[in-house]
Amino acid sequence: MTSVHRRQLLQGAALGALAYTVGGAQVLLSPREAHAQGVPLKVLSPDERTALEALGETLLPGAKDAGLAHYIDQQLSVDPSEALLLARALGVMPPYANFYRAGLAALDASSLKIHGAKFAALSPEKRSDFVEQFRQKNPEGWSAPPPSPFFYFVSRGDAVDVFYGTVEGFERLGIPYMPHIIPIRKW
């Protein structure tokens, strides 16, 4: 394999290909591609997606376009024993959709209580201030579980996964990926 071909292969493999349904057919796309193509979500509601993307963008700018919502949503649609989510490794009880739904609902409820608007409607500065608050302890109006510091930790980890935990992400940091087996298979 020439270095050019290898590079193209790795870039195409940026986050690995996930199975998405487009026009009734199952296709393999990276979450970034699925996001760019507007593939409908299967599990998360529009409100949950809005909150998740706003949170992801606050935790790590660029996470939204990297396909954070499409990554999480696709992973929530597979059997928990197949899941690649950080939540699995951290011992969150499946089904993992319950964790995200409860966390995102608490995020918006608390934001409404404290700031009078859902999280995604806050200014970037207010979003950051609110994250700084809830990463340390449950803010007013946050209905645990999950506790807000843990939801912060997992959500931040998800954003880091899609943005930096990929071949593309390694390239951004200027470190070689050096795979034995490249993550191009169906997730």
Add this chain to the structure above:
Amino acid sequence: MANEKVDVVIVGGGASGILLAAKLGQAGKKVVILEMGPPLGLDDLVSSQIWSRRLKWGGVPVVSEGKNPVAHNYQSGWGLGGAAMHQFANWPRFHAEDFRVKSQYGRGLDWPISYDEVRPYYDRIQKEVGLSGDHVAEVWRPAGDPYPMPPIKWFRQAELLAEGFRKVGMRIAPMPVAINSVPYNGRPACIYDGWCEAGCPTGALVNPQVTYLPVARKAGVEIRTDAYVTRVLMNAKGDRATGVEYYDKGKQRQVQLADVVVLSAFSASNPRILLNSSSDRHPKGLANSSGLVGQHVMAHITFSAFAMFEENTENHMGTSGAFGMSQDGYVKDSHPGLGSYTWTIGVAMKPNDVLGFANSQPQLFGNALHDFMKRASRSLARIGVQAEELPNAENRVVLSDRKDAYGFPLARVIHGLDENSMQLFNHIRSEGDRIVKATRAKETWTNPNPGLAHFLGGTVMGKSAKDSVTDSYGRTHDVGNLFITGGGLFPTIAGVHPTFTLHALTLRTADYMAKNWGGIAA
């Protein structure tokens, strides 16, 4: 549905189950392994921290509670090969004093065996699987054969951190690792790309898929994956195990009869199976006349200290384990908080996942996190610790009110660190702070809270049913043809990683079973 009776049924296809199966298969026994997870192969070991989570627990949920919950899912494994598929392969030996903590220090528990009795098995295992290290530089090491391979390569990070240890007057040595520094037994040398946690498909790192699984298969061991064992079955008299009950991938109930039953599942699962095997004759659960099944769950107390250098630390190169070690704090009563600990020096890091460098500063987010990631990917370095938690009966596995799809209660693990453990942690944190500050790094920081690694105890060995669940071979005191293997047997956990000792104990059990087969299976 009943299957043909076999000599031995082993519950769990992890490091200890596969090793035992290989040895008993070679001894001519008909062996079946029932593995709960999928039939993983080396092709499944995709180089990605995201993908690595498929090697972590994916079975029936385990409820983890307490002041310091054990990270069950992260520590355990999923699929053929078990937790050893994602092990970091740091393999120091336990020390002689680790086997007699209670008699020497008045706290904790004693093992029913001494280091001298385990030593030959350490030596045999390291020769069979291959270890890299420097036995002379390890001035703390108990008597044992030299390692069969020289130490693994050090990258810049390790050299920079080693300066800190030397400046505070601490001795260091290469970490002994179950990773090939040179080709060994037909397996290649490590290429230091740091993907160990995602599973090493090259065979440079010891995992069951490249060590004892091929031996087991060659010896005719049958392996059934997606086989979820729920109970040990007993004879009418209640004094002999007759086999196990399990559910297959199609959710069909199956029975596997055997002369000898071995529980080689993870340390939370073995107590669960025993407790779920209760009956009129064993109302507290099987092999539980001591009342100790599930008790004395332990984890290593972990800690990390970080240094950001002004030069390139090459932190993307190396292994998920460590380059170096120091055991100058190993003597248990030489510092506040009774217990041993081992420093680990330098580790290959990835950007993401639990131990990725993003989590070295978990409070950072937004553009500040981006800025940190760029600096960390070039210049970060880390030291870590494995410290001993003493056994505490309050830390335990019990049955949960929640049940699985077949009506069996889930395992509920309750765990907290006591005052002694916190004293030890605070001492380690202070020492770690001094070490990284003694390096040439301008910026250093330490983890404020203890972490936990490994999951041990719960079916501890001892001299009698008054103080333990099994004897030193893992044979349960109550049922002569029921054995347990793995880290759940450890009465104390030492200040080092457990996998080498787990292998040595299992090999000792295999020898014992093969030599005393008539008395066990009759």
